[in-house]
Amino acid sequence: MTRDKTPPNPSLLDQVAMPGLAPHDPGAETAWVEVVQKMDEIYADLVRYQVALEEKNLALEQAHAFINGVLGAMSDVLIVCDTEGRILETNRALERLTGLRPEQCTGRPFAELFSAESRSLAERFPEHMRSTAPVQDCEVSLAGGDGRPVPLSMNCSPHLDHRGRLIGMVLIGRPVGELRRAYEALNRAHAELKEAQQQVVQSEKMASLGRLVAGVAHELNNPISFIYGNMHALERYRRKLETYLRALHGDKTPDARAQLRRDLRIDHLLEDLKPLVEGSLEGAERVRDIVDDLKRFSSSQRGPRTPFNLAEVVERGTRWALKEVHETIAVTSDLPPDVEVTGYAGQIQQVVINLVQNAVDALRGTPAPRLEISGRVEGGMVVIRFHDNGPGIPPENLHKLFDPFFTTKPVGEGTGLGLSISYRMIREHGGSLSAENPPDGGALFTLRLPLQS
Ligand SMILES: Nc1ncnc2c1ncn2[C@@H]1O[C@H](COP(=O)(O)OP(=O)(O)OP(=O)(O)O)[C@@H](O)[C@H]1O
Ligand SMILES: [Mg+2]
Structure with a gap:
């Protein structure tokens, strides 16, 4: 909106100078001309002020439209209140959730917007904000337009004037219904x-x-x-x-x-x-x-840990694992006879059964299949190695072997839990279980257990 800055009519001075309007007294004429000139200046000033005022008004209207546009586009709920908690301003996001237009909210106590179960909490916001810190990410619900509570994560900060005096509070709430539903679905x-x-x-x-x-x-x-x-x-x-x-x-x-x-x-x-x-x-x-x-x-799966002879348990486990095996596998075992370990013999036996069973599976189709089981005491640990001459483990699988459900066996033949359960059991005994492809071929599983102190 622009205005023509030139006044539409001729100035007073121009009018005075018009033929036919000249005064008779020259003294009075000078005074008259001065007055008219003064008035002319004042009039010009007035016109300037009006133009400036209209420019400012235009800028203000544009700023207002801009703020309204931004508030309307916000997906977060905005509520501005005075120090008494009466609503001064709300945005469209609030209207979308509660069905209340801004003019229906203005002047009402802000706590009325909240659902019955959140109301008393919301009523404490002003006091909380004054006495401690701003309210942050507080879970409350608005009374939704359909009567159901609408969960929000609410932040509440003080509203200060240009001199830093408290003139009210600003509440901003992020709807978390979708998030919560997604979270519940995830759960x-x-x-x-x-x-x-x-x-x-x-x-x-x-x-x-x-x-x-x-x-x-x-x-x-x-x-x-x-x-x-x-x-x-x-x-x-x-x-x-x-x-x-x-x-x-x-x-x-x-x-x-x-x-x-x-x-x-x-x-x-x-x-x-x-x-x-x-x-x-x-x-x-x-x-x-x-x-x-x-x-x-x-x-021995539960109850107190007891000392047991490791060689006996490994041999028993191997025997059990080989019971139903019809192929002829050359199994050799060289274990220190007197090593004692404390823990659950049944679990260690189960680990041995898993390792031997895996070797038996891997050796299917290998000519002259062989499994060497050997044990040695190294430092404070007893180390048992299971070395087969099967195809070994593809390098890309080496780091996945101990993951639950990792298997390369057809459905129904392996769950992929054997090694992961074994790994956990050995860790619970303070030991370790690792796999590698040694240079002389096949797969090598190394089981380490702490010696009985
Ligand atoms: N001695 C081995 N040689 C080659 N690959 C092996 C050997 N032992 C294990 N693997 C590989 O590790 C995978 C995981 O073994 P794991 O014992 O965890 O499960 P699985 O034997 O497949 O199934 P489950 O033990 O439940 O019957 C096997 O599917 C196989 O690919
Ligand atoms: Mg297995």
Whole structure:
């Protein structure tokens, strides 16, 4: 909006100088001219002031429009109040969330904008702001237009005039509903993932249990079947002996008794009794050993840490892992016989089973498969190495081996948990487990455990 700076009419002086308007008295004429000149100056000044005023007004209007535009574009809620907490100004973001237009808010206590549960907290903002520091990232909710609370992260700062005096407060709230919903969705997904992971861990446990049970069944079947066979033979022998003894105490002639002894093969029977009983005893002992192994495996998973002979545990674990293996793998083991370690023998045995099982899997298809297990005491640690002559580990996989669920085996053949669980167990024993491809080929897993002090 511009104005023409030249006055639309001729000046007073010009009018005075117009023909036909000349005064009669020359003295009075001079005074008159001076007055008119003065008035002319004042008039020109007035016009200048008006122009300047209109320019300022225009700038003010533009600044106002600019501020309104910015406030309207803000996605954060803005509430400006006086020192009494009465609303002076709000923006469009507030209107979008609460449905209240600025003119409906002006003059109302600001706390009325908040939901019932946040109101008392909001009412304390002025006092809090005066006594301590500005309110920062306070979680409150507005009363939403649809009646539901709208969560905001609220900041509240003092509003000062140009002399630094407190004239009210400025509240700025960032809607966190979306963020919170995303956070809750993330939480839910995390919980589901954890549950799924637990299920997988559980099914891995069940699978190892299944493998163990299959091994145990196979192992028990042998001694039990020959104890069973022996018992049948013993029962047969018992019946024959009974018949023979009855004949001895009966009224049979010595010849008839001798004949009966031959017929019943009593002498052979007496010879056979000893190996039968010994065989059964051996079978029973083997069953007892297997049960002992199992007891050690299951009972030492919890409870206090106990010292155990490491070589025995490694050998037992290896034996168990190889039970169901049909390929012929040359397994050698060279372990220090008297090394004791304190911890959970069952867990260490489980680690050994995992490592040997992995080696067996890796050796499938390798000509002349070999697994060398060796142990040495180095410093305060006992170091057990499992070295196979399989294909080794692709270098790009080396750093992923101990990650949970990392597997290169087909679905259903490996969960990828074996090494990660083993790693955790060994760390809990104060030791370490590492993998490498040694220069002479294959894969090498090194297990370090602290010696019993
Ligand atoms: N001796 C080895 N030689 C070559 N690769 C190996 C050897 N041992 C482990 N790996 C690799 O490490 C991966 C992870 O082993 P891990 O024992 O954690 O899981 P998995 O054997 O695949 O499954 P799970 O143990 O649950 O049956 C294996 O899939 C295999 O690729
Ligand atoms: Mg494995």
